[in-house]
Amino acid sequence: MKTGKVVALSGGIGGAKLALGLDRVLAPGQLTIIANTGDDFRHLGLHISPDIDTLLYTLAGLDDPVRGWGRRDETWNFMQALGQIGGETWFQLGDGDLAIHVERTRRLAGGETLSEVTDGLRRRLGIASAIVPMSDDPVRTRVETDEGWLDFQHYFVRRRCEPRVRALEFAGAATARLAANALAALSDPALAAIIICPSNPYLSVDPIRAVPGLREALHAASAPVIAVSPIIAGQAVKGPTAKMMAELGLMPSAATVAEHYAGLIDVFVVDEADAETGVGGAEKRVGPTLMRNLDDKIGLARLVLGVTGWTV
Numbered sequence: 001m002k003t004g005k006v007v008a009l010s011g012g013i014g015g016a017k018l019a020l021g022l023d024r025v026l027a028p029g030q031l032t033i034i035a036n037t038g039d040d041f042r043h044l045g046l047h048i049s050p051d052i053d054t055l056l057y058t059l060a061g062l063d064d065p066v067r068g069w070g071r072r073d074e075t076w077n078f079m080q081a082l083g084q085i086g087g088e089t090w091f092q093l094g095d096g097d098l099a100i101h102v103e104r105t106r107r108l109a110g111g112e113t114l115s116e117v118t119d120g121l122r123r124r125l126g127i128a129s130a131i132v133p134m135s136d137d138p139v140r141t142r143v144e145t146d147e148g149w150l151d152f153q154h155y156f157v158r159r160r161c162e163p164r165v166r167a168l169e170f171a172g173a174a175t176a177r178l179a180a181n182a183l184a185a186l187s188d189p190a191l192a193a194i195i196i197c198p199s200n201p202y203l204s205v206d207p208i209r210a211v212p213g214l215r216e217a218l219h220a221a222s223a224p225v226i227a228v229s230p231i232i233a234g235q236a237v238k239g240p241t242a243k244m245m246a247e248l249g250l251m252p253s254a255a256t257v258a259e260h261y262a263g264l265i266d267v268f269v270v271d272e273a274d275a276e277t278g279v280g281g282a283e284k285r286v287g288p289t290l291m292r293n294l295d296d297k298i299g300l301a302r303l304v305l306g307v308t309g310w311t312v
């Protein structure tokens with residue numbers, strides 16, 4: 001069996017599902033997941049990192065599979081009490097979830113980097129794979145809509161993705177530095193595969209791509225870059241990807257995503273429903289990409305790793 005390292009780029013729930021499959025089929029220490037931090041924001045005085053937390057909870061088996069964010073078996077006493085005294089309740093922070101935001105904020109205020117804090121949390125939660133923020137510097141996704149520019153969580157949660165999207169920007173990206181552990185993972189001579197998880201290409205993967213040095217590191221790596229389509233038969237599995245693509249004047253299809261990744265990826269994995277789709281200059285792989293249960297996640301992880309000739 002060929003052994004080597006794997007890097008996955010991930011946003012929220014779609015990415016975390018494949019990351020869980022990869023985590024289960026790879027040996028401890030083989031996988032590094034680079035997480036989008038463009039969705040991060042400060043709320044109620046706390047540093048919230050939604051995509052990092054979705055990865056932490058999913059890989060630790062603490063996730064709520066129905067909501068797709070936060071912890072399972074959550075209680076909401078804090079939110080109820082906050083609402084009672086007139087506080088802001090549009091962004092739901094569960095009682096258990098609150099602990100991670102309070103602890104992260106405390107450690108950041110004490111001088112630790114987001115990478116250090118995240119690594120400490122994943123170790124405490126018993127996660128074998130490395131989870132690395134794309135940058136320790138702030139990058140904030142902003143959405144230009146027919147209601148003007150909105151900070152990402154205000155567009156996504158507060159306005160429930162209802163305003164029409166005109167453009168996106170990743171404030172701070174131009175001067176952000178790629179996190180040292182992300183660069184190290186991408187420069188590892190033992191790197192066997194770089195996987196772009198089926199996350200929203202525009203909201204979750206583009207902020208990672210916008211960090212200077214990431215593109216160069218991907219091109220410099222000899223490992224193949226393999227992306228999995230987040231669009232199946234013109235529909236997003238979850239979230240606003242298809243709606244947003246239509247608003248940006250793009251046909252919501254796997255082919256459009258392949259085009260978006262042109263020049264970046266070597267292989268594009270599409271669902272069986274899109275077996276006939278064109279994928280530009282990339283090599284096409286077809287298989288079941290819908291991840292309803294752990295077996296599906298492991299199956300897709302095996303399919304993706306199979307591109308490299310691995311037998312895991």
Ligand code: FO1
Nearest residue numbers: 012039049050053069070090091092093157
């Ligand atoms: N998404 C929602 O739709 N509503 C919420 O109230 C909400 C709260 C929340 C709290 C913590 C957290 O880590 C994530 C949370 N999310 C919520 C999800 C999150 O905002 C988005 O799904 C991601 O940013 C997109 O990847």
